[in-house]
């Protein structure tokens with residue numbers, strides 16, 4: 001299979017076999033993360049490998065009880081790491097203040113994601129499945145505490161990895177003409193915007209399970225792997241709020257707008273707690 005086909009068929013995997021990943025494969029995953037592009041080649045990242053049962057269990061709790069994090073034989077915690085660089089600069093009689101520089105922060109986060117995506121692609125080519133876990137952002141303090149991270153280290157992304165027990169079907173995406181602009185930004189009309197998302201998610205009046213496969217596959221998967229509760233909760237909430245379309249579902253049920261904005265203070269405080277002074 002060529003690389004295009006491989007990348008087009010990739011899906012986030014959340015059901016893993018209890019099969020160890022060989023050491024040599026893990027080494028390769030680390031190599032491709034390490035050889036990813038890096039702004040100025042400064043390499044401000046560290047990766048914590050979590051394989052122990054106790055580590056997996058605790059990490060799963062930290063990220064909001066996502067069962068696949070506990071079940072995956074390997075999770076890689078991608079950290080923005082200015083600790084090592086600051087120390088190096090100091091030992092070399094100079095000063096690195098990435099913790100105060102928005103530029104270093106944003107480029108560092110881009111580096112981190114480039115490294116993680118290299119791992120995702122290599123996983124796919126080795127018949128491993130992977131899923132990003134971004135919800136570590138909600139519990140940065142707890143993660144820093146558990147992994148005993150010094151100042152200037154921020155855990156910002158997790159990849160849970162393992163051999164797939166099952167792979168979900170193709171997920172809907174916007175048609176590419178909606179995301180591509182030629183030479184200048186083309187402002188889209190209201191009707192076109194609605195059509196783009198209607199085509200992506202399909203109608204809501206089909207069975208709720210079918211709809212959630214497209215709009216909230218995590219809830220269905222969590223119900224399969226743990227005692228079923230999410231689907232019922234989601235259905236109840238949708239009824240309570242009289243949800244009529246996909247945008248209402250996403251921004252009232254799945255990512256309630258007020259809650260997302262309220263989380264700012266918590267995330268910013270965690271970043272400050274790690275010694276960063278950019279916000």
Ligand SMILES: Cc1cc2nc3c(=O)[nH]c(=O)nc-3n(C[C@H](O)[C@H](O)[C@H](O)COP(=O)(O)O)c2cc1C
Pocket residue numbers: 010011012013014066131132133134135136171218
């Ligand atoms: C930045 C980022 C954060 C994500 N966080 C989570 C997460 O916390 N839990 C989870 O199960 N999936 C998470 N995902 C996976 C997305 O749900 C998934 O990529 C999306 O539904 C599209 O499906 P696909 O990866 O199969 O194409 C995340 C993906 C990205 C890129």
